Amino acid sequence: MIRRLLIANRGEIAVRVGRTAREMGIEDVAVYSEADAGAYHVGQMADAVSLGPGTPRETYLSVPRLMEAARRAKADAVHPGYGFLSENAGFARAVEEAGLVWVGPSAEAIEEMGDKVRSRARMRAAGVPVVPGSDPHAVSDADLVAEAGRIGFPVLVKAAAGGGGKGMSRVDRTEDLPEALAEARRLAASAFGDEKVYLEKLLERPHHVEFQIFGDRAGHLIHLFERECSVQRRHQKIVEETPSPALEAALRSRMAEAAVEAGRAVGYVGAGTVELLLDEKRNFYFLEMNTRLQVEHPITEVTLGIDLVRAQLEVAAGRTLPDHWARLTPRGHAIELRLYAEDPVTQLPRSGEILDYVEPGGPGVRVDAGVTRGSRVSLEFDPLLAKLIVSAPDRKAAIERAHRALGEWVVLGVETNRAMLAAVLRSPEFLSGRYATDLVSRLPAGESPEPPPAAWIAAARAFGGPGSAVRSAGPAGGGPGNVRDPWGEASGWRTGA
């Protein structure tokens, strides 16, 4: 079994993986860039090793630095979390070649699924429907223009090595295609080191539904039901739920079978997620497969009563999946809300220091946080601060619980998308369960409503009026007074006179 686990990540996912590791009696070791030495995840683990100075690319994204950290930490296993190097076959290979346990699928499976053009061909061969798209051999502008004509506009230009919507753009007319291709190639080259792009038919108002799958080395491969991920903004998920209100039993079964088929096609071992698009005619298509833990994995955990990270660690150590996993059935309804540090109006990432932080609690509430009171939020990293996961016997009660918990959550010092999350929960489309990926774009635009009198009064008191109710704004740890935040002063997207 694994004895000492290096968690090659930061933020909430590092904390979450560490929790399960400690429960299993595994020593959890954090990594951190020097600028991140005071980060929340570092303080939550049994031990921590530095990745040295530098940008994220030089630290959390550096295979040599991480391998050196694993060596210094005397780790015998590495969990990559999500993002960063979690889907990097080279890192997986380096870990295994160093004789350590890689908590994830094989480097081969990562490569196979990481090249979106190859994975689409593979899926088609396995009989899994894929979104209509350009021929794998279409590479030149001329070929792709021809392919676009065949597929029919609108199309999406996508990076073959991409994921998470990065570098993706919509094109509606032939004449716009060359410029979009050039731009996408440039972005793909810089982000993934691979300029290959391809086209996909753009489905209007699709549902984004994904299935959790899990395989072990004994050849078991099962699905663990779906997650509805259609509440997106700029191709970034912000609210997920399970079960999906868009699926009825028969459709769910067919999609689940396709997901398992997709995993089987590459002999998948470990936790993976098959993302599917569901169009308005109830046809579904393979979109991509994520060969790692998803951000939204907790909603599966709470409805099934399982621990996916524990299973990852056990399968990585050579165990088989628990027998009863093949017979699991979901109970109740779960919703995840992602809290991002961002300007509520412009929706751009924000930085700052969290001056006050209170988590919701009580029945049916789970919080996976990557920050706490006193944490500094930097623009260098993903702006996800924490996830709120609520569960209840039915969807209506889960939404009510989400509202209640959101109302208890206090985050002061860094602006967040709290108001947008509340707006999603309140929207008639979300309440009805009949919504697609355009839900967020149909919400009333971000605005700056006037604060109520009580807020003005509290603010004035905090600025030093009588009856001041101000919390201490110094670093929670005491010490040398306020650290200046270079971006703390500016207030988002401003156009001056």
Next chain:
Amino acid sequence: MIRRLLIANRGEIAVRVGRTAREMGIEDVAVYSEADAGAYHVGQMADAVSLGPGTPRETYLSVPRLMEAARRAKADAVHPGYGFLSENAGFARAVEEAGLVWVGPSAEAIEEMGDKVRSRARMRAAGVPVVPGSDPHAVSDADLVAEAGRIGFPVLVKAAAGGGGKGMSRVDRTEDLPEALAEARRLAASAFGDEKVYLEKLLERPHHVEFQIFGDRAGHLIHLFERECSVQRRHQKIVEETPSPALEAALRSRMAEAAVEAGRAVGYVGAGTVELLLDEKRNFYFLEMNTRLQVEHPITEVTLGIDLVRAQLEVAAGRTLPDHWARLTPRGHAIELRLYAEDPVTQLPRSGEILDYVEPGGPGVRVDAGVTRGSRVSLEFDPLLAKLIVSAPDRKAAIERAHRALGEWVVLGVETNRAMLAAVLRSPEFLSGRYATDLVSRLPAGESPEPPPAAWIAAARAFGGPGSAVRSAGPAGGGPGNVRDPWGEASGWRTGA
């Protein structure tokens, strides 16, 4: 339906009831004695009304003050929580006579079950086994001495109107009985206004197992499985779990049937708990019935995926129990740990101010807290600070999770029973699942182990050495500086030279 709910309690249970009320769209109104105006529960609700100055008896235990508060709050319903007036038939009657909804069983059921002598007779008549005890008509010393001889020593002297072990004492010899009776009568008169006492055979090393039952006005009455409550100290539960490791399926069914029978005998409506004792020969006996929500209700909620408070409010408003409740089956294992403010060595209640507070989080963790950072803990009230409820697929994983979560919980400023909770979780008896009510007494005695060097160094830094890592110790809300805590200085049970 209920629109505005007065929560006639304080601490964690008031907060917990308020959470569900808000989820249901019900306005929750806190009550507070003047000394308690800054208490945590007051800040968590939509509104709050004062009970005026005075002791708990003059405020939280005063029916007139609470009725006046309900009137001022324009409440249309009252939830009593547990403790205080939750099992006071007079309060239930006053609420109903004022035309408000009483969230609990009828005053008659409370009375019926509140008199332990009467309820024992009632249960015996209904065919539910009761612990051998004195005849209901035995009242005089002479009669009770004779009854003790018949039952056989050791016996317990108990107050008829009692509950929660108050005024209970063990007697091993006839000659000690008269003094114990006199003492018990004096205590019973002062605590319950009723000096009636009775005798029960003392079972050696029994299991304390209780069943949650629930009835509605349509005549449905079901059980919601058991809670194992044998980890006790001075007749006070400190750790509960479900399922009980002491029961096998057949015994569980028989006990559940008896519990339902007990409820049926009094036409029970609402949430109730039938406490049973299980002796070493696997015989079980009715002990008492609690006509209110139990402290440990959350472990039932998490294994069944339900909300007992929501059901209480719905049944009180005239709805029937959800149909599927009759078919619920528990999933996984849940453990509750009660965190008390107490001296870890003497186990006596402690007061103080909570200077730093961090709750555990992540998978399978629920915290129901009655305090937060900055809360003042008074000796006037129950020393229960918060409850940690963990759930996992099996008992072993739940214990591991409890350890992990306990290790994340930071409570500084008031001493707690944290170390005892950890000792219970670590004890071979608890781990084996074979333990009875004497578990805590068999733990190694409370001691004062030497702090590790890191703790001495951190303390010295906090006292003002270099590299000080001290948290701000002022009231979190800023304001007029430290409020003196009259008991803050003394350090528990001290014997001076």
Next chain:
Amino acid sequence: MRLESGGHIREVRLSADSATLDTASHVVRGGADGASAEFLEVDGVRHRVRAARRADRVFVWCDGDVWEFSAARKESAAAGEHAKDLRAPMPGRVRKVHASEGESVVKGQLLLVLEAMKMEHAIRAPRDAAVRRLTHREGDLVEMGEVLVELSEPPSGS
């Protein structure tokens, strides 16, 4: 004192048991009556409130919503279509400049692309105008709030 939040500006005056917002007077009770419960009763309605200050900004949590306040500056900021200076919405690098000084641009026209850690951001003309000044070249690092493009004055009266 004069406070600003999200473009709204109010003159707030506090006394022991009341507050005036511009000209409207409110009866105020409570607040900071305990460490954990922070209430503010305004005109008889109770609000849950927490506030935190850092330097010249104050963050207020009120009944679940959050607001950011700062001391209002004398000159109220023009915004949107009337903007003269287009500023960087985040720190990053100027990826591409699509306009040149002196050029006449139309509303919505792409002027410049800014790249930060995880995203690109297009800076477009908020109205028809002339580009008076381009402060950065491709590849330049810019800080949040820095002026990127200076436009001609907006027409008065609009």
Next chain:
Amino acid sequence: MRLESGGHIREVRLSADSATLDTASHVVRGGADGASAEFLEVDGVRHRVRAARRADRVFVWCDGDVWEFSAARKESAAAGEHAKDLRAPMPGRVRKVHASEGESVVKGQLLLVLEAMKMEHAIRAPRDAAVRRLTHREGDLVEMGEVLVELSEPPSGS
């Protein structure tokens, strides 16, 4: 400085990168290197630490365990069997006095019953002794730590 915790007393001296407990020297690194992660590396082993001070007491959370510290007083407190003064373990009311001044009592004998909000507490003789003084009568309110019973001196050498 001289610190006390749970009857243990240590002389602690701090320097920038080391600490001495009585005579043992330890290499110390880190601590307060960030707001949320508070680490103390002692002799190469990393500990999670949080500390809070209130007046003359310090509370330390270290790797999940909690300790309370105070500045040690000159006279170290005798305890248990050697106690001379029996003090109130909690504030409350003297319910019943079972001994009288001058009486010889045996170890374990009930001397007094104290009643607080929710419990009764028996004060018993920690050893064979004579009752020198009873400071309160039945019904008296006492504060925590107040002397309730003064016993004769313990035999020396025990």
